[in-house]
Amino acid sequence: MIELIKYCGTLQITVIIILLSIGFFASPVLADQASAQSAIAAAQNSLKxxxxxxxxxxxIGANIDSLVATLNSAASLLSQAELAYASNDYNSAYTYATQSQDKLNGFISQATIITENGIKxxxxxxxxxxLSIIVTAVIVCLGIASWFALSRRERANLNGLSAV
Incomplete structure (x- = not known):
């Protein structure tokens, strides 16, 4: 009887260790196919x-280098999500898709600010x-007026000299 109790105790410990090992090494699937597909679709719409x-x-002519860098990063994450989805790794697909959306948080407001700055x-x-055109026109007009004034004065001086 004592041997049976020892055997059952050892068997229970062995079963517990096996279950813990399986639980430790098996990656739990947190996202199913539908949630991964939904996250990818939402990330695609956000990216668009x-x-x-x-x-x-x-x-508008604004400098969009920072926006392009963010778009590239989000598009790369979305691409990884689509590849993971294609290989039936729905948990990774969901994770990459949500990371892509997280990258795009605040993007539109940032783009709006950059657009407004570009307009300004x-x-x-x-x-x-x-202003440059007006200043140039004023300078040209002053130059022409000065030329006429100086040419009249010179003609008057030449006329005065020839009378003597």
Whole structure:
């Protein structure tokens, strides 16, 4: 009887160790196919919206280097998510897709600020160009007026000298 109790105790410990080993080495699937697919679709839509915002900023002539770097990083994560999804690694696909979306948080507001700064820069450049044209026109007009005034004075001096 004592041997049976020892055997059952040893058997229970062995079963517990095996279950713990399996639980330790097996990676739990936290995301199923539907949630991974949903996260990828949401990340794709976010990336499209952010791309449009960056495109608008570029159309204004704003410097979008920082926006492009963020887009590239998010697109890379989304690509990894799609590759993981294709290989049925839904947990990694979900993780990469959510990381891609996290990269794009605040992107549109940043793009809006950059666009507004680009518009202000364009307006300042336009105002400076207008001011330069006006100043140039004034200088040319003053030059012509001075030339006429000096040429009249010189003609008057020449006429006065020839009478003597």
């Amino acid at each position: 919206d952010c791309y449009r915002a960056a495109e608008q900023a570029e159309a 820069d364009n307006n300042q450049t336009f105002a400076m160009a207008q």
